[in-house]
Amino acid sequence: MxxxxxxxxxxxxxxxxxxxxxxxxxxxxxxxxxxxxxxxxxxxxxxxxxxxxxxxxxxxxxxxxxxxxxxxxxxxxxxxxxxxxxxxxxxxxxxxxxxxxxxxxxxxxxxxxxxxxxxxxxxxxxxxxxxxxxxxxxxxxxxxxxxxxxxxxxxxxxxxxxxxxxxxxxxxxxxxxxxxxxxxxxxxxxxxxxxxxxxxxxxxxxxxxxxxxxxxxxxxxxxxALQRAAFNEPGGDRLKQWIDDCPNQLYSALTYMGGATWRARLMDALGDQGDVSKLIASRSDDELAALMExxxxxxxxxxxxxxxxxxxxxxxxxxxxxxxxxxxxxxxxxxxxxxxxxxxxxxxxxxxxxxxxxxxxxxxxxxxxxxxxxxxxxAVPFFAAGSRRYSDRRIEVPSIETPGDRVIASQLAFGKIMDALGRSDSGLAERIMTLSPDVTGTTSLGPWVNRRKLFARRELADVFRAERIPSTAKWDFLPEGQHVELGIAENNLFTALGAAGLSHALFGRRVFPIGTLYDPFVCRGLDALIYACYQDARFMVVGTPSGVALAPEGGAHQSIGTPLVGMSQDGLAAFEPAFADELAIIMEWAFDYMQRDGKADLDERTWLRDETGGSVYLRLSTAPLEQPQREVNERFREHVIAGAYWMREPGPNCEAVIVYQGVVAPEAIRAAGILGECRRDIGVLAVTSADRLNAGWTAAQRVRSRGVKDAASHIERLLQDLPAHCRIVTVIDGHPATLAWVGSVHGHRTIPLGVEHFGQTGTIADLRRHFEIDAQAIVDRVNGLTAGRPGYIRVVS
The missing domain is CATH 3.40.50.970 (Thiamin diphosphate (ThDP)-binding fold, Pyr/PP domains)
Structure with missing residues (x-):
């Protein structure tokens, strides 16, 4: 050179x-x-x-x-x-x-x-x-x-x-x-x-x-600069034309071979015993190579x-x-x-x-x-300011109340919580940025958007409102708007969440990005989700509707593997609450968790690294559930966040425990009632986060291997009093591997139920029966029954 x-x-x-x-x-x-x-x-x-x-x-x-x-x-x-x-x-x-x-x-x-x-x-x-x-x-x-x-x-x-x-x-x-x-x-x-x-x-x-x-x-x-100067020499226009016409492969090959080869090829192609030849001959091989390259x-x-x-x-x-x-x-x-x-x-x-x-x-x-x-x-300006990793103050998280409906789906509960935040004047509410890839209304963000408007740098009125056409959506675009409406591209959603989730570090101003999408399409944007988490961006993503509960829409809109995505993704705390009070607790915790930036010290209660903070994934459903009437005390809150609590605590001679996550809660509870008539001390464990349960369990095992003999994770403490003969049945509206590991905690025989194949259309009851995640299937597995019962449908790959 x-x-x-x-x-x-x-x-x-x-x-x-x-x-x-x-x-x-x-x-x-x-x-x-x-x-x-x-x-x-x-x-x-x-x-x-x-x-x-x-x-x-x-x-x-x-x-x-x-x-x-x-x-x-x-x-x-x-x-x-x-x-x-x-x-x-x-x-x-x-x-x-x-x-x-x-x-x-x-x-x-x-x-x-x-x-x-x-x-x-x-x-x-x-x-x-x-x-x-x-x-x-x-x-x-x-x-x-x-x-x-x-x-x-x-x-x-x-x-x-x-x-x-x-x-x-x-x-x-x-x-x-x-x-x-x-x-x-x-x-x-x-x-x-x-x-x-x-x-x-x-x-x-x-x-x-x-x-x-x-x-x-x-x-x-x-x-x-060398080329532009050469083009101004006599014959330079022909050299410029040759460069423009030269195929990419040939240009690369000549570059590799060097100045002598450049000279031979250029003289062969352009040599005219005049201006062009003189231009080429006036340069040494090294100078000619420097010119052409x-x-x-x-x-x-x-x-x-x-x-x-x-x-x-x-x-x-x-x-x-x-x-x-x-x-x-x-x-x-x-x-x-x-x-x-x-x-x-x-x-x-x-x-x-x-x-x-x-x-x-x-x-x-x-x-x-x-x-x-x-x-x-x-004196270089870019480096003169030193480190450019900014930060922002912690925003106080107000108490999030549980919607009071007697029967409600977790997706609708999310919408009502967001609507309540939209009606408030809290510092948290003004910092929320919501995003959705063309599914704003169908993921229950509509009321929030109506109150907080859509973001645009220039104001754009809602023509339907101006023309007095009735609509539930009041879509005004304003600079002060807080919802960013995206097209149907999940990669864009997760990339935008990643960018917004770094706002405190990039711009010194914290926002709370909340993105909603249909849960089946989490996988469509999975690479972008992984990328956002690798940035240590802080956001909340809500996948809803999820699972076969979206029964009439068929297999294309029924998510199966997303609970496993939630478990495996670093930097993302995954939850699947069944009930509105669980969701309210999780969201209140999540807004604080998204702001944490502490050391990776382990919490000796859960053995999770919660002080580092991270992003949060909520897998929600459109299936309405009757809500339990119960006291929400500090112990209940801790257990919901840690990943599980006893919906029905087992007795000392427990023969079976039903472990469920998410919207199949009624099936688990109904099965426990049936089993309670003929079996002793049946327990029901409500899992809100298989992700956090599993992470705490594996972390506690590592800690014990390093000499901390009394280290016990949340799931280990919950199951520690179960007798050895107790049988565990796990059930989820998703892949059964999500909970199949639970039996390994203390060595109990475990029968995992879930969804392993593409779904089909039907009612929710049809599909739960088809995939054997209904109450009768749970009862039969506890009782050791196999195919042959009336109404039993064998699922074939």
Missing amino acids: THVTIPHPAGHLKTVEQRLLWLSHWMIHNANHLRDNPDGIKVGGHQASSASMVSILTALYFSTLRPGDRVAVKPHASPLFHAMHYLMGNLDRDAMERFRGYGGVQSYPSRTKDKDDVDFSTGSVGFGAAITVFSSIVQDFISAKPWGGKPEGRMISLIGDAELDEGNVYEALQEGWKHGLRNCWWVVDYNRQSLDGIVQEGLWERIEKIFEAFGWRVVKVKYG GLGGNCVETMAETFAAIDDDMPTCFLAYTVKGWGTPIAGHKDNHGGLMTVAQMAEWQEHMGIPHGAEWDRFAGVEDEAGFRAFLD
């Missing part, structure tokens, strides 16, 4: 670029070739993907950004990001040396696991782009509120061109258009190479048209000038042409995505980069004017 002298301050940018290029590649080389590797497998690290992004990242962070801006860095540019913070003195050498190792910096930027200042975690490609769209919308939501202040940062995503294959990207673009997106930049590293090869010709045209269709400005950054995205001067030219809030896509592996011996090779420089290549490249042996980790190795360079770094 030929070094080009650029006048100050661009000269310092060039120095930064070269420092980041070296440090990122050395960190990867160290992890793969120098560090002990007991596993004997490749560590990896994406040298080529870092190289293609280095000029873009340098220009952005060291010339353009201000502290209020937030950036989602391309996953495969993680080494560059860490090298940048190391250069700035924000990351120690030990973390760099342990890149992709235990205790070191992460493979992909992680705001929860990395030590440096990561704004957004990336890794699941496409979501780093989408979250910037929704963060911009959240910023506008906060700015429009009296309590919000006026944050006006740009939400920026650095993405690889292959990320644009992800469908969620286009879902996010459409949602951004609908909400008048602004202050959002996407910078596409258009290196035209992906993991498996070279991207198709003409992709840039498709990208340009798509972004323009959604109201974005598209800035194509194709030519670097000096695309706009690999020119830090060009990128800095391009970014600086944008002074408005219009959403902008920068299509920056780059060479994958730019400036390294593996530049252009179609296998370089996961490829690494060999030891020999690295040794030769080290000499080329001017890095003395023994100074590989030196932050300023090879820098001639170190004092001037340090002064430049100290």
Whole structure:
């Protein structure tokens, strides 16, 4: 690579670029070739993907950004990001040396696991782009509120061109258009190479048209400073045309082969014994390679000038042409995505980069004017403010009252609780942001929205109301509105929840995001849900209706595996309350839990890490249940939150315990009544959270293995007095594995009932009988009966 002298301050940018290029590649080389590797497998690290992004990242962070801006860095540019913070003195050498190792910096930027200042975690490609769209919308939501202040940062995503294959990207673009997106930049590293090869010709045209269709400005950054200067020379127009016409694969191949090959090919294609030949001949092989590989995205001067030219809030896509592996011996090779420089290549490249042996980790190795360079770094605006992890005060959570209905479904109870919050003037209520993917009314958010209105940056009246057409929905769009209506895209819902759930850290203002969707479609947005939890975003998601209780709609709208999702998902406390009083207790606790940010100390009552806080998932139902009339005391509250309580406490000679979760409560209670006529001391255990019960149990076992002999979890204490002969039947309107583990707590024989196959249409009674989760099935299993009873339906896969 030929070094080009650029006048100050661009000269310092060039120095930064070269420092980041070296440090990122050395960190990867160290992890793969120098560090002990007991596993004997490749560590990896994406040298080529870092190289293609280095000029873009340098220009952005060291010339353009201000502290209020937030950036989602391309996953495969993680080494560059860490090298940048190391250069700035924000990351120690030990973390760099342990890149992709235990205790070191992460493979992909992680705001929860990395030590440096990561704004957004990336890794699941496409979501780093989408979250910037929704963060911009959240910023506008906060700015429009009296309590919000006026944050006006740009939400920026650095993405690889292959990320644009992800469908969620286009879902996010459409949602951004609908909400008048602004202050959002996407910078596409258009290196035209992906993991498996070279991207198709003409992709840039498709990208340009798509972004323009959604109201974005598209800035194509194709030519670097060297190229633009060459184009102004005699014959330069023909060179420019050749570059424009050259297929992606050929351009990559010529880049890999180097200056002599460039010369031969260009002379063969363009040589005219005149101006063009002179233009080519006037450059050495190294200079010619630098010219041809000096695309706009690999020119830090060009990128800095391009970014600086944008002074408005219009959403902008920068299509920056780059060479994958730019400036390294593996530049252009179609296998370089996961490829690494060999030891020999690295040794030769080290000499080329001017890095003395023994100074590989030196932050300023090879820098001639170190004092001037340090002064430049100290003055970079983006880093001058220090840490950009904000926080906000804790919001007091008022008491949440239980709806007084004698018969009510948990979904309707949720709607009434939200309506009551909407009627209040609490500080909590003003900070709630609700979101729903086109199912606002059918998930019981309608009354809340009628009171608190829909959010839009500009007021939009409800035409139906203006025309005096009767409707239960009063849909006024106002800046002070608190509901964000989304299109039918669950990925967008969870990505928006992730963005809103970081508002306290990103903008210093806390909101309480509550998203509702049909429970079967939690799985449709599961990747985005996992992504949101990995960010440590704080939100409440309500999946409703759930299970086969949505009987008339058939298997497509009947969720089976979502309770297992709730159990397995880190950062998400999953509940499935049957009754309204349970729901009120859980929601009151959840609003506090979403604000916690304490240490991971274990609660010795439950052995859960509740002080760390997290997000909450509620699985609710449309099936109306008769509500129990009971005292809600502190002990009851504790047990509901811990995950279970005795609905019917077993006697000393208990023969059977029915353990249920959720809407099948009446079946369990009815079965207990039938069994009580012929069996002794029947118990009914109401589970509100299999997730928390199981987590507490496994945590207590770990603690006991470390010497705390008397550690006992909530479920262990609840079941400890059951006689050995007691039989347990578990039942849930979902997958039976959710509760099947309960018998292992103390070694009781357990018969798990639940739903394992796609449902069909019918009444609730029809389907419960079909799946054997009705009262009669529970009784038969306790009594040891098998198929053959009247009305027994055998379920066949």
